[in-house]
Amino acid sequence: MKEKQKALLSPKPPWLRVRLPGGERYESIKARLRELRLHTVCEEARCPNIGECWGSGTATVMILGDVCTRGCRFCAVQSGNPRGWVDPDEPEHVAQMLSQLDLAYVVITMVNRDDLPDGGAAHVAKTIRQIKHYSPRLLVEALVGDFQGSRLSVAKVVQEGAPDVFAHNVEVVPSLQRKMRDVRSSWERSIQVLKWAKAEGARITKSSLMVGCGETNKEVKEAMEGLREAGVDVVTIGQYLRPTPKHAEVQRYVTPEEFEQYRKWGEEMGFRYVASGPLVRSSYRAAEAFLIGILQGQAEKARELGGEPFHDRYGRKRRLEVLA
Numbered sequence: 001m002k003e004k005q006k007a008l009l010s011p012k013p014p015w016l017r018v019r020l021p022g023g024e025r026y027e028s029i030k031a032r033l034r035e036l037r038l039h040t041v042c043e044e045a046r047c048p049n050i051g052e053c054w055g056s057g058t059a060t061v062m063i064l065g066d067v068c069t070r071g072c073r074f075c076a077v078q079s080g081n082p083r084g085w086v087d088p089d090e091p092e093h094v095a096q097m098l099s100q101l102d103l104a105y106v107v108i109t110m111v112n113r114d115d116l117p118d119g120g121a122a123h124v125a126k127t128i129r130q131i132k133h134y135s136p137r138l139l140v141e142a143l144v145g146d147f148q149g150s151r152l153s154v155a156k157v158v159q160e161g162a163p164d165v166f167a168h169n170v171e172v173v174p175s176l177q178r179k180m181r182d183v184r185s186s187w188e189r190s191i192q193v194l195k196w197a198k199a200e201g202a203r204i205t206k207s208s209l210m211v212g213c214g215e216t217n218k219e220v221k222e223a224m225e226g227l228r229e230a231g232v233d234v235v236t237i238g239q240y241l242r243p244t245p246k247h248a249e250v251q252r253y254v255t256p257e258e259f260e261q262y263r264k265w266g267e268e269m270g271f272r273y274v275a276s277g278p279l280v281r282s283s284y285r286a287a288e289a290f291l292i293g294i295l296q297g298q299a300e301k302a303r304e305l306g307g308e309p310f311h312d313r314y315g316r317k318r319r320l321e322v323l324a
Helices: 002-009 024-036 050-056 090-098 121-134 151-161 174-180 187-199 217-229 256-269 285-295 299-306
Strands: 058-063 105-110 139-143 165-167 205-211 234-239 273-276 309-311 317-319
Touching (some): 058 090, 058 121, 090 121, 174 217, 187 205, 187 217, 217 234, 217 256
Parallel strands (some): 058 105, 105 139
16 A cells, blocks of 8 residues: 555656647747637646647637536546536637637537537537638547437537547546546447447547556557447547546556557557557647548548657657558
8 A cells, every 4th residue: 555655646757747838839829819718628638738739730629618517537627517508609709719720620629518408519510510611621620528328419510510520538448437437427328429420420530548547458458449349540548647636546657668559459450540658638639630631531641741750758759650
């Protein structure tokens, strides 16, 4: 027990060091976001990749308010009951503001809205349509909740919103769902949502896993297999970092070598892209660069973007490894 407590209190390993964000494009996007009063998960969640993403023209915008009806043990977003309140002007407002930013790829995410009959699906779909109206070349990923297991809501987002990428996160391996996620969430429901999205016509589906929560590597592999069986095309895997002392503890820091093993497993399983590393997050510039090429129907473009030199999450300069 003492050894476990000591490990939990030990400083982060060197591979989790983060460089301060900067650069002309980063500063420009930051300034415009302030002017337009757009809320991004990048800032609110203090994402370690904010400089890399904004510098390359990607961002994550949260809609449907900032109060979530669920209370997961890993998430810092405020929990509560919005009592059905929705800003009817938000889709138009967000779309107009995004049209003023120099972005190539945007992720539209949401808080869970169990207080709404459709879970917020119509609002998400309308927001995506408005974004496409003002910025037809902007690629849009919808990172959504489980809509309380409603296939109609999933279909509404996929068919009426027509996002370029449909994303829903399983978050952790099956054995840790009750420990880390709200009781209204489950592995089975999340997998079903991803299957429905494919069946309803989603071109690319994406999901994410956090590790370091107490899972074994065998469980990680089995979870990846479950995602692949559900038809998921892209998976991101990253280290769980505790937002505050009130949240679930980090059980261990997964090594870069293990993350590399996860990536290799994913390639062998047939994922179109695997982003695996200590600081990888659900919305991650490396995966998005690859998706830009694929979504434009240009395999060569994907390889070109994938060949762009960058510093990976271990601090090594390398090129993205892109699966054809």
